[in-house]
Amino acid sequence: MAADLILASGSEIRRRMLESAGLTLEIESPRVDEESIRAAVALEGASPRETADTLAEVKAAKVAGRRPEARVLGCDQVLDIDREGLAKPSTRDEAAAQLRRLRGKTHRLLSAAVLFEGAEPVWRHVGVARLTMRPVSDAFIEAYLDRNWPGVATSVGAYKIEEEGARLFAHVQGDLFTIQGLPLFALLNFLTDRGTIPG
Ligand SMILES: Nc1nc2c(ncn2[C@H]2C[C@H](O)[C@@H](COP(=O)(O)OP(=O)(O)OP(=O)(O)O)O2)c(=O)[nH]1
Secondary structure (H helix, E strand, C coil): CCCCEEEECCCHHHHHHHHHCCCCEEECCCCCCHHHHHHHHHHCCCCHHHHHHHHHHHHHHHHHHHCCCCEEEEEEEEEEECCEEECCCCCHHHHHHHHHHHCCCEEEEEEEEEEEECCEEEEEEEEEEEEEECCCCHHHHHHHHHHHCCHHHHCCCCCCCCCHHHHHEEEEECCHHHHCCCCHHHHHHHHHHCCCCCC
16 A cells, blocks of 8 residues: 655654654655755745745655655745744754744744655645744753753754743744644645545
């Protein structure tokens, strides 16, 4: 029995969200050079939303090219603060600096997904969440990272909303799936409405 879709992502949380919703998956990491694509689209003046959409499409296309018979989902998430797109922090110091930059402000998480069938894009969506971070102190940030680094290194904002990251926020707008990197409701509605999955 073929899987419902191939997830062209190395993201553990995306796999977990999709499988918990009852979808059967194959996982195939796309292995694309995100940094150079990010730099190229930035040169063209791409917005954070366009950057996330482009990266999601490139990842899906890479795997769909190898598996034209399959349904392939590519994803990307960008953190937008003051119109600047941030990617995952690579060191604890970068995570601390990023949290200091986000505190007391509202940032957006843009979670893009692109679905390929027959090696062609058939659906795309960018989910948006707005998160207002409390004005947490330097001491809190350091203690938070003592407890949560490197676990949060896999998260674009250096937090996991479903864990202690919840304590960072005064309030959020948007669903928790979008915050965790996938516009799950939009994807499930598309797949259900066209009869790909029962609903
Ligand atoms: N568990 C959890 N993960 C989060 C949260 N916020 C963001 N993330 C994760 C979801 C994605 O795995 C990651 C966003 O980075 P990317 O879109 O570049 O994906 P990633 O490099 O993980 O995988 P991929 O590029 O798709 O192979 O951040 C959160 O609150 N909780």
